[in-house]
Amino acid sequence: MEKFIEISQKGNHPISRRKLLGGMATAAVAIVQTANGQVIQKSISQSDIDPTKKVGLGPGEIGSRSLFVKSVKKPSEISSRSPLQDFYGMITPSDLHFERHHAGVPVIDPSKHELLIHGLVKKPMIFTVADLKRFPSVSRIAFLECSGNFRGGKEQLSPQEICGLTSQSEWTGVKLSTIFNEVGVKPNATWFLAEGGDAAVMTRSIPIKKGWDDAIIAYAQNGEVLRPEQGYPIRLFLPGWEGNTNVKWLRRIELSDQAFYTREETSKYTEPIKDGKYRIFSFDMDARSIITFPSFPQKIEKGWIEIRGLAWSGRGKVVQVEVSVDAGKSWHLAQLNPPILDKAHVHFRYLWNWKGDETEILSRVTDETGYLQPTLKQLYQARGNEGGYHMNPITAWQIKRDGNVLFKVESN
Template sequence: MKKQDKTDRKIVTGKMSRRTLLGGVITAAVLPVQSLFASEAKAEKQVLTDIVDDPTKIIGPGPSPLGKRSLFEQPVRKPSDISSRTPLQDMHSTITPADLHFERHHAGVPAIDPVKHELLIHGLVDQPMKFTLADIKRFPSITRTCFIECAGNFRTGKTEMTPQDILGLTSQSEWTGVMLSTIFEEVGISNKAKWFLAEGSDAAVMTRTIPIAKAWDDAMIVYAQNGEAMRPEQGYPMRLLLPGFEGNMNIKWLRRIELSEEPYMTREETSKYTYPVKDKIRMFSFELDARSIITYPAYPQKVNKGWVEIRGIAWSGRGKVEKVEVSTDAGKTWQLANLQEPVLSKAHTYFRHLWEWDGKATEILSRVTDETGYLQPTLAQLVAARGVNLGGYHMNPITAWQIGADGRVLFKPETIK
């Protein structure tokens, strides 16, 4: 190790003889595995401390087995006991890096051996079957980009809140797997089956019942995320993907599907993920309603007088984003934002709107209309429709940002009662 330290230093200072280089390579080649971590940590530290005035005069570190972010870019999730949130204010487009995808699990992330993992499909089927991960991967595959959002993705209460704090429980990936309909055709589904139960292999043995129409429409069993094997937090080795449906129904660590004539009324579809609407409790809200947020400028960013490109994301669980409107005068007037193509169904859609800020205090807002004609409501409209006890599920109000004359951007928290 000592010898290599010396070599590294020489590389960085640029005074490197052929002999030193060879010596360094040979030493690196015989490094025992256990020292890899130590040498990686050291290399990282070295890059950090060796930022130089003129990078064109010094040979940098060579290729490495695993890429890392620039040390100047440190986007992180924001974890609580039960979830972690995507730093939407740090994103420049709509694919969420897999290590920044939001998490919500009900009994932690299980450690699953992909070779031992099996998926059981039974109930109202012609032939109950078990599939290994290898079996699932043999079926014709498909890749689809869509968002996943937690049903409880709404926080408010103070001005110092980032997009991550307000609604960071939504992320987007390019998912690869097999259509659930392909698997259902393989098993043979009785025409008496109207629902299917999906169950996870976590310590919550999490279950939800899903209408069978979703299986024949666009449901998938996915095993890959953004081109590589899915992360454990997202359901490794396989999860259910129900585009547009509330997050918890996309059962992670999927181990069992049971076909049934009627719903099971599991805990997560009765006493959780339901919400008061006036004097009733609404259940089986599957699709996430259309929503948008400006992610730039947003707290804690600052803006300067002059040209500002307002940027953000918009999405709908019921289809495509039809249009996004932006207001720079606290909602008095609205302008159409530009949508980044391609606009995909049930997917985060990036929008942009160029604005010349005159330096006066104002509020900026965005609102989306989806292809069903649904216009994103204000919080007041949601409260009027559902009552003051509406709870925290399926909340999609317009988010307003207050721009101060000093260029500071603060969230405008609105009260429910």
Template sequence: MKMERLVEIAQKFPKKLSRRKLLGGAATAAVAIIQTAKGQTIQKGLSENLIGDDPTKKFGKPAGEVGSRSPFVKSVKKPSDISSRSPLQDFYGIITPSDLHFERHHAGVPAIDPSKHELLIHGLVEKPLIFTVTDLKRFPSVSRIAFLECSGNFRGGKENLTPQEICGLTSQSEWTGVKLSTLFNEVGVKPNATWFLAEGGDAAVLTRSIPVKKGWDDAIIAYAQNGEPLRPEQGFPVRLFLPGWEGNTGVKWLRRLELSDAPYYTREETSKYTEPIKDGKYRIFSFDIDARSIITFPSYPQKVEKGWIEIRGLAWSGRGKVVRVEVSTDAGKNWKIAQLNEPVLDKAHIQFRHLWQWKGEETEILSRVTDETGYTQPTLKQLFEARGSEGGYHMNPITAWQVKKDGGVLFKPETFR
């Protein structure tokens, strides 16, 4: 500790402290002894009215029923009528706190009594069955860490956008439940069943057609998230969770699965989640989330200082593991391999980092990811050229940040015309 700082602290204490005051306030006073760098000792009394906000001089809050964040932590979601976005720039590690997990719903969040909720599986099966929530919890459980992302997770156009505003419709949790394949075995799925309809119990009665192959693969009927029951906005008491697939297919408040030999072409998968592409065609059932990355530090509205900076961010792919993240600190002219933090999981957010010495020049920093299929995250221009259309779903362009000479950071919208 510097001498100047010690003097500053000492000056906050009374100049004189009489023996009477010291003894009279003994029950509510403490003695601070500060050893200076030169071996000098400063001893002063701390009376009760000088305690102020010093947490070592007064009792804290008692234990509570539910934990809470520090009042100094201001992380919140950004809600709208139908969704709320996770503050990606505020996170450490790869698990999203349950109460900061993004939301997307079509008719609000229903309040469902788990003791009355049931899941019906019928259609092309040998033995149609109804499962209560208690029934589902009797089966062998599985847990896996995986991301969830809305297929409409992209915003651009303005410089004053945060990672939360650009792509905050993605989050990651540990999901616990029963494998859908276990329930398929229980009801006896017939060989000619190739699709199933998943139906939610909200006011929208959201329905999506899902290939049976995905159900046999890694689908989960989830009832827990991050070690606790699902939050209502995440589908309490049970939801369908499809690792790596667009979020709307993971039907929440799940109440029915119907097996069939063809897709259902429901309202939600024809009026929505379908988009025009080249040659007058439309793309439907584009389930997989494409590989994507974003730098979360530094980003708007953060500021940086000259010197060594650890660039940090998130990367993910719905088609498997991330194998490489590259970072450019000169507007894409040169790229360097970033370090991937463990664990690097399948269909999961991973953290990357890269050390950069900033000398005060104005520049742009970017990241791009490659997954185990060999797919590399494109620019916005490359994305539009490949699809033959502008906008739509599954937008995963490289995100650039402008670093100004004063250390300010702004989003750099891509120009492609």
């Protein structure tokens, strides 16, 4: 549904339709208007136009990525993974934030969307989206990670495929505690139910302490209103807690003196521990790190390499990240790029002079509770080997003599 505005090629001659359709032998850039009116550059083939000999596109209404960049999420039927290997620094671009939803992304008119708070409160109340924006606001940078964020099983896996269900944004909204004060929470309230306005009408029970501590009803992400995939117009944001509890398209909060044991907190999002038992209400995301460069399918060359990656903890700040370049025999402290924030991805780096030998590189994080990121073996020892949610093992990359990088598969 794109409308061509202008097509140019080297030498500034117009390109014929026949040339366009037949073989694409000539380098060219097209300026096109998309279905929603956005004007973007689009590659017709490999461009070798001298940018100093051709006036570029004028100012536009909305920015776009360079036509030489292809950074995309990896969608499946139920989720879409962030390209961690493409990121610099600590913020995830909003349009590359991972997605997970249970019945698709709803279309919600914000002028018709309201939040009901009732149950064990003195005043059951309804707030419009505009109402919520009038309360004192709060902003914080924090990660959001799905607790089902672990893949393995083959060597040809990228950071995006292994661990792409984590992303980081600046979230802005009103503290839930501000709203609690407004409605007057009764002293016997111990839990609250958060309910989404999507086709799954998804629900989770949350201990009330989290609501008072640091929960946010977020309406903005990275400086703009939420994206539909992230819960537009409002979502619950619970720093450091498993993604599913951060209920999107929030429409109702019910204060209660007990948990509701919804489908998502019983038959889903519970994980095996030992002796045929399962863990329920596992909210905190344990500390994790992953090297994003070098990683599959990149290829490295001999010489100095800055190993880079992300580390985070749902229980507080990252204290240190260690990197091993000899398959875990010895460990070295990585540099942490400030700021190091509470319950946030931190970008780490470690300089390594690769001499061309075959080896494995790994990272492991320690958080401020003293928790050290475990190996997959340790996780299996502690929980049995069924896998499941909340898997945060150390990830190792094999460095081959030819410079190829492969994920190290560990069996149970």
